[in-house]
Amino acid sequence: METRAEITFLGTGTSIGVPVIGCDCAVCTSDDPKNKRLRSSIHVRAGGVEFVVDTGPDFRQQCLREGIRRLDAVLFTHAHSDHIMGFDDLRRFTVEVDDEIAIHATEECLDRLRAAFHYVFDGHNRYHGYLKARPHAVCGPFALGGLEVVPLPVEHGKVETVGFLFTQGGERLFAYIPDAKVLLPESRRLLEGIELLVLDGLQPQPHRTHLSTGEAVALAAELGAQQTWLTHFSCRVDYRALEPTLPPTVRLAWDGLKLRC
Amino acid sequence: METRAEITFLGTGTSIGVPVIGCDCAVCTSDDPKNKRLRSSIHVRAGGVEFVVDTGPDFRQQCLREGIRRLDAVLFTHAHSDHIMGFDDLRRFTVEVDDEIAIHATEECLDRLRAAFHYVFDGHNRYHGYLKARPHAVCGPFALGGLEVVPLPVEHGKVETVGFLFTQGGERLFAYIPDAKVLLPESRRLLEGIELLVLDGLQPQPHRTHLSTGEAVALAAELGAQQTWLTHFSCRVDYRALEPTLPPTVRLAWDGLKLRC
Numbered sequence: 001m002e003t004r005a006e007i008t009f010l011g012t013g014t015s016i017g018v019p020v021i022g023c024d025c026a027v028c029t030s031d032d033p034k035n036k037r038l039r040s041s042i043h044v045r046a047g048g049v050e051f052v053v054d055t056g057p058d059f060r061q062q063c064l065r066e067g068i069r070r071l072d073a074v075l076f077t078h079a080h081s082d083h084i085m086g087f088d089d090l091r092r093f094t095v096e097v098d099d100e101i102a103i104h105a106t107e108e109c110l111d112r113l114r115a116a117f118h119y120v121f122d123g124h125n126r127y128h129g130y131l132k133a134r135p136h137a138v139c140g141p142f143a144l145g146g147l148e149v150v151p152l153p154v155e156h157g158k159v160e161t162v163g164f165l166f167t168q169g170g171e172r173l174f175a176y177i178p179d180a181k182v183l184l185p186e187s188r189r190l191l192e193g194i195e196l197l198v199l200d201g202l203q204p205q206p207h208r209t210h211l212s213t214g215e216a217v218a219l220a221a222e223l224g225a226q227q228t229w230l231t232h233f234s235c236r237v238d239y240r241a242l243e244p245t246l247p248p249t250v251r252l253a254w255d256g257l258k259l260r261c
Numbered sequence: 262m263e264t265r266a267e268i269t270f271l272g273t274g275t276s277i278g279v280p281v282i283g284c285d286c287a288v289c290t291s292d293d294p295k296n297k298r299l300r301s302s303i304h305v306r307a308g309g310v311e312f313v314v315d316t317g318p319d320f321r322q323q324c325l326r327e328g329i330r331r332l333d334a335v336l337f338t339h340a341h342s343d344h345i346m347g348f349d350d351l352r353r354f355t356v357e358v359d360d361e362i363a364i365h366a367t368e369e370c371l372d373r374l375r376a377a378f379h380y381v382f383d384g385h386n387r388y389h390g391y392l393k394a395r396p397h398a399v400c401g402p403f404a405l406g407g408l409e410v411v412p413l414p415v416e417h418g419k420v421e422t423v424g425f426l427f428t429q430g431g432e433r434l435f436a437y438i439p440d441a442k443v444l445l446p447e448s449r450r451l452l453e454g455i456e457l458l459v460l461d462g463l464q465p466q467p468h469r470t471h472l473s474t475g476e477a478v479a480l481a482a483e484l485g486a487q488q489t490w491l492t493h494f495s496c497r498v499d500y501r502a503l504e505p506t507l508p509p510t511v512r513l514a515w516d517g518l519k520l521r522c
Contacts, residue, residue: 017321021353022330057318057347060278069283081349081378086318088342092282116377117342 005046005166005173007198009257010062012231013037014202014210015082017058020235027235034239034254039082040178040232042198043068047168049145051075053176059086065256073144076105077179078161079112087117091131100134104149107137108160138162147173152187154180157209165190173261174198178232181209183219193224196261198253201230203237213242217250229253266307266427266434268459270492270518271323274298275463275471276343278319279496288496295500295515300343301439301493303459304329308429310406312336314437320347326517334405337366338440339422340373348378352392361395365410368398369421399423408434413448415441418470426451434522435459439493442470444480454485457522459514462491464498474503478511490514 011017018037019028027035039056049072052059062068071093077083094101105113113135119125120133136142141150152163156179163177174196177183183191191197201216211219213230220228231253243252272278279298280289288296300317310333313320323329332354338344355362366374374396380386381394397403402411413424417440424438435457438444444452452458462477472480474491481489492514504513 016350016353019325021321021324021350057321057350060282060318061322063282064280085346085349088346089277089282089318092277115379118376 003260004168005044005261007174007259007261008043008066009231009253009255010041010043010052010066011038011056011058012233012253012255012257013039014232014234015039015080018233018235023235025235027238030238032239034252035235036255037233038062038255041083042176044166046166046173047144047146049073049147051144053077053164054083054178055086055090056082057085060089063089063092071101073102073104075138075149075164076103076109076113077163078106078156078159079109080159080179083179084109084113084116087113087120088131090133091129094130094132100132103133103135104138104142104144105135106151106160106162107139110135110137150190152177152190153184154187155182155184156180163187165194174259179209180211181207188223191223191225193226195226196259197223197225197228198231199228200232201237201252202232203234204242205236213237213246217246220250221247225249227251229257229259264521265429266305266522268435268520268522269304269327270514270516271302271304271313271327272299272317272319273492273494273514273516273518274300275493275495276300276341279494281496284496286496288499291499293500295513296496297516298494299323299516302344303437305427307427307434308405308407310334310408312405314338314425315344315439316347316351317343318346321350324350324353332362334363334365336399336405336410336425337364337370337374338424339367339417339420340370341420341440344440345370345374345377348374348381349392351394352390355393361393364394364396365399365403365405366396367412367421367423368400371396371398411451413438413451414445415448416443416445417441424448426455435520440470441472442468449484452484452486454487456487457520458484458486458489459492460489461493462513463493464495465503466497474498474507478508481511482508486510488512490518490520
């Protein structure tokens with residue numbers, strides 16, 4: 001079958017990454033590369049374009065590791081620091097795309113980007129090599145190259161947060177929802193029976209603003225997702241201990257994992 | 262001689278680090294570890310306290326590399342993204358110091374931190390494990406453990422920027438000035454004949470807002486600094502090519518370098 005999308009997991013960690021600074025737990029001190037997690041983000045090549053979802057503080061390191069040299073756009077799920085604080089490192093991609101890079105985020109998220117990176121948006125930043133962005137407010141489905149991108153509203157604490165469903169020619173390719181506690185009804189409807197789902201599965205223990213691993217497994221089953229990859233893990237997820245306990249349609253992602261669909 | 266201060270260079274790179282994303286130059290593709298540069302920052306153990314100067318986006322990675330497990334304070338030179346965007350990763354240190362960490366920065370820099378990381382400062386952030394900061398406006402010399410810290414105003418483009426002179430019992434230990442084009446007269450006076458100086462030396466080529474290597478060497482000579490270490494390098498600095506051309510009192514720093522004084 002023709003590859004329509006290539007997805008690279010740039011990071012699969014929660015806000016503080018794994019290992020956690022100063023933590024001596026078995027996962028943080030593990031040698032297993034699948035227990036090393038940068039902040040969650042994916043790179044996607046599909047529909048004739050390349051883009052990333054979220055630019056956390058590890059973004060430069062992730063681009064160097066994966067040899068990313070071109071980006072046509074950036075999508076943001078929400079404005080928490082672990083998803084936006086690498087924004088300035090996008091400057092290396094602005095020369096290639098008409099000296100501006102397309103930024104797709106909710107109006108609330110754009111406001112946070114404007115507050116944190118005012119010099120990108122205030123119109124005074126004309127030096128060559130500095131980051132220049134063309135912001136697009138996400139308030140419904142939008143085109144990205146040959147793709148249609150459908151925002152999926154979710155509940156994730158107090159901050160406005162979305163996942164994204166990517167479709168091409170009316171067919172669903174995959175959905176990416178790295179931070180969620182509850183999917184809203186309209187999001188659930190769009191995901192019923194989806195072939196490939198990437199979903200928050202923070203840790204086995206319950207959490208106030210994230211799906212636990214068990215909650216994510218149950219949700220994937222309710223949706224009838226054919227293959228689900230969990231992401232956005234804390235150091236309570238030991239890859240080799242947890243992976244064998246999951247049903248065959250659910251797996252744990254890791255940094256550097258590539259999926260094709 | 263007794264060690265009064267231990268300085269670790271967490272990073273010696275300019276705003277985009279080295280290697281630069283998408284750059285194929287000889288330095289960016291070099292295997293020499295002294296040509297690998299995270300964003301500039303130092304960790305200091307002196308006067309009974311531990312602190313860092315600046316928290317760029319590489320801050321978590323730098324803490325893990327150097328095994329930093331305690332911080333009593335953070336000093337900021339200025340609010341450019343390469344010096345502040347790792348701020349949220351300080352959350353791992355707030356449990357140790359009365360649930361707040363002391364932040365020393367100019368009022369302008371504190372305003373930028375408040376804009377970018379509003380949740381740290383707005384009083385609503387009471388969850389355990391989230392970053393809590395106790396901001397102190399730098400407007401003159403201040404005490405830090407057994408040290409006296411003297412801000413050194415410099416010119417560095419449009420943003421208010423300082424370096425820092427660290428003294429103990431009236432004796433100068435060292436000064437750290439990672440971003441500067443011009444030292445103001447009061448800063449120069451405080452540095453005359455200093456034993457240990459760390460100074461911006463971006464690259465051999467002139468730059469609008471940074472000292473070139475040659476300008477930094479000349480300035481160190483004018484000041485009569487006994488030993489100067491340059492930092493904050495672009496990929497135009499090839500360690501092995503440039504280091505032998507410098508006078509004996511000036512050297513190039515590298516990521517992981519430790520100095521004692």
